[in-house]
Amino acid sequence: MRIGTRRSALATTQSGHVAAALTEKLGVETVLVEITTDGDRSQAAGTPLVGAPSMGVFVSALRDALLAGEVDVAVHSLKDLPTYATEGITLAAVPVREDPRDIVVARDGLTLGELPPGSKVGTGSPRRVAQIEALGLGVEVHGLRGNVDTRIGRVREGVLDAVVLARAGLARLDRLDEVTEVLDPLQVLPAPGQGALAVECRSDDAATIAAVAALDDPATRAAVAAERSVMAVLEGGCAAPIGALAELAEGDDGPELWLRAVILSTDGVLSVRRSASAPLGDDPAGWSAAGTALGASLAAEMLVDGAAELMAPHDSTSHQSARSAEVHNA
Numbered sequence: 001m002r003i004g005t006r007r008s009a010l011a012t013t014q015s016g017h018v019a020a021a022l023t024e025k026l027g028v029e030t031v032l033v034e035i036t037t038d039g040d041r042s043q044a045a046g047t048p049l050v051g052a053p054s055m056g057v058f059v060s061a062l063r064d065a066l067l068a069g070e071v072d073v074a075v076h077s078l079k080d081l082p083t084y085a086t087e088g089i090t091l092a093a094v095p096v097r098e099d100p101r102d103i104v105v106a107r108d109g110l111t112l113g114e115l116p117p118g119s120k121v122g123t124g125s126p127r128r129v130a131q132i133e134a135l136g137l138g139v140e141v142h143g144l145r146g147n148v149d150t151r152i153g154r155v156r157e158g159v160l161d162a163v164v165l166a167r168a169g170l171a172r173l174d175r176l177d178e179v180t181e182v183l184d185p186l187q188v189l190p191a192p193g194q195g196a197l198a199v200e201c202r203s204d205d206a207a208t209i210a211a212v213a214a215l216d217d218p219a220t221r222a223a224v225a226a227e228r229s230v231m232a233v234l235e236g237g238c239a240a241p242i243g244a245l246a247e248l249a250e251g252d253d254g255p256e257l258w259l260r261a262v263i264l265s266t267d268g269v270l271s272v273r274r275s276a277s278a279p280l281g282d283d284p285a286g287w288s289a290a291g292t293a294l295g296a297s298l299a300a301e302m303l304v305d306g307a308a309e310l311m312a313p314h315d316s317t318s319h320q321s322a323r324s325a326e327v328h329n330a
C-alpha cells in the first residue's frame with residue numbers, strides 16, 4: 001500500500017504511525033511516498049499564515065497524487081482539511097486522536113499567565129491570536145510560521161518569549177518535555193479536528209477503503225464531525241476564528257457527545273461561546289451523523305447569538321483599557 005505524506009518531520013511521523021498500524025492490523029506491506037505541497041513551499045519562504053492562500057494548501061497536492069493513482073492512501077492532519085466534501089475522495093478512517101489541546105513552550109518554564117506584559121508570544125493562527133488577546137494578558141502576539149522545530153527555535157533563540165502549538169504535534173514528535181503549559185479548553189479551545197488524523201482513499205477503490213476502515217475510531221470520528229460541522233455552518237456566514245471541542249461521555253442512557261465552541265472577532269474583543277450535548281445511540285455507525293447534527297444545531301444557536309456580526313467593525317478602545325486595568329490588577 002502506497003501512503004502519501006507531506007515531507008515535514010511531523011507529517012512523516014504521523015504517516016509512519018498509520019503505515020505501522022496498517023501493517024500490524026492487516027499484515028499489508030506499506031511504503032511512504034513524500035509529496036511536496038504548496039503549503040510547504042510558502043512555509044519555507046517564511047511568510048506568516050495570516051493572509052496566506054486558502055486553508056487547503058497543505059492538502060491539495062496529496063489529494064492530487066491520490067486521484068492520479070500515485071498513492072493508495074493519503075494521510076493529513078484532520079484540522080487542515082477543508083470542511084466541504086471533495087469529489088472522488090473518501091475519508092476512510094479517523095484513527096483515535098491525540099490530546100487535542102493547545103500548549104505553550106515558553107522561556108524559563110513559564111506559563112502564559114506568568115509572562116510579564118509586553119512579552120512576545122508567537123502564533124500564526126488567527127484562532128490562537130484572538131483567544132490569547134481575549135485573555136487580557138497584555139502580551140504582544142507575533143506572526144509565526146514554519147515547522148515545529150523552527151517555531152520552538154524562536155524561543156530558544158530569544159526572539160520570542162513563548163510560542164503556542166498543538167500538543168498533538170509535540171506528542172507525535174516525542175517532544176512533550178519541552179511543553180511549559182497545557183492550555184485549558186476553558187480558556188483556549190482547539191481548532192476543529194485538532195489532534196486527529198484523516199486517512200483518505202479514492203472513492204472508487206473499495207478494497208483499500210474496506211481495509212483502511214480497520215483504523216477508524218467511531219468516537220473520534222463523531223467528535224470531529226461535530227467540531228467540523230460547527231465550522232462548516234459558521235463559515236457560511238463569516239470568516240472569524242473558531243475553536244471547537246467535542247468529547248464522548250457515558251450518560252445514564254448510553255454514550256453522549258458533549259460539544260463546546262467559540263467564535264471570536266480577530267482582536268478577541270467580541271466572542272460567542274456555547275455548548276450542547278446529544279445522545280449518540282448504541283450503534284457507532286450512526287455516531288458521525290449525530291455529531292454532525294449536534295454541531296449544526298450548536299452553530300445555528302451561535303448565529304442567533306450574533307456570531308455572523310463579530311467581523312463587523314467595532315470599537316475596541318473601551319475594552320483595551322479594561323484589559324490594561326486587568327494587567328495592573330495582576
Ligand SMILES: NCc1[nH]cc(CCC(=O)O)c1CC(=O)O
Nearest residue numbers: 077080165166168169194195196
Ligand atoms: N497548522 C498546522 C498544523 N496542522 C496540524 C498540526 C499539529 C497536529 C494536529 O493538530 O493534529 C499543526 C501544527 C500546530 O498547529 O501546532
